[in-house]
Amino acid sequence: MPIRSDAQKRWVELEFLVPGTPEQVWHAIATGPGISAWFAPTTVDERAGGKVEFTFGEGVTSSGTITAWEPPTRLVYEEHGWSENAPPLASEFVIASRSGDRCVVRLVHSLFSTSDSWDDEIEGFESGWPGFFQILRLYLRHFAGQNAAAARALRAAPGTHAEVWKQLATALGVHGPNLGERRSAPAGAPPLTGTIEHVQQDDETCEVLLRLEQPAQGIALLGSYRWENKARVAVSLFFYGDRAADIAAELEPRWRAWLEARFPASAEQKANA
8 A cells, every 4th residue: 555644644554354353363463472473573561551572583673662452453552763763653453353253454554754754664564564464364274372483594695686586496495386386395405395375476575485294384484585785585484383492493593504505695795794
């Protein structure tokens, strides 16, 4: 949707349909264990005035204060200092029940500024959510309420976005993906077998979403994206069940080492290190 504005703020709205009752969806988007199961490791002090904190890896965190806590229908939190010199940012989630144990979730990101100088960031919020919404849908459909743990690996990669995606997809056995196909990573890559559930490929982002069988039951988001006129690769793995934490802890360093070997630093990156 286009960016909207009034005399106080600029904002963007998104809506998405997910399976589950309002109570199940609320747990997934408004509690620490729920958000951690499909987005990023998160802690939530579940009350108005409480703190919500996200951990994105590589020392990057973001935190906010809950300004509206109305289970199981509405959550609002406000972040200050989320980017250098940035105005406050409010995020509002509203859950509306639909027939057949489904819910519509409306998300509004509001930036308290009348200047268009932050529009790129607002558009980035809008483009960044769809892949995680797909993970949320799979989580609610297949793994809702289970113990969860995530493993992540990120890597800056030399070359164009298209070149980097082709390298990553080929190395992990997901090049030329079709929905519903079962794919496995070839020898030399960490273990990865699953069914393709979602594909996105455009000038900014290329992603494949797998519902995993191996190395354990879970979800994998494999992708590359533009980053400061360069390219980055990202692997996000979500595991569920009693052994989820052990599996994630074992595999995260393995994936980081594999990405480092597959995408070695360029001479420029080494010089700036």
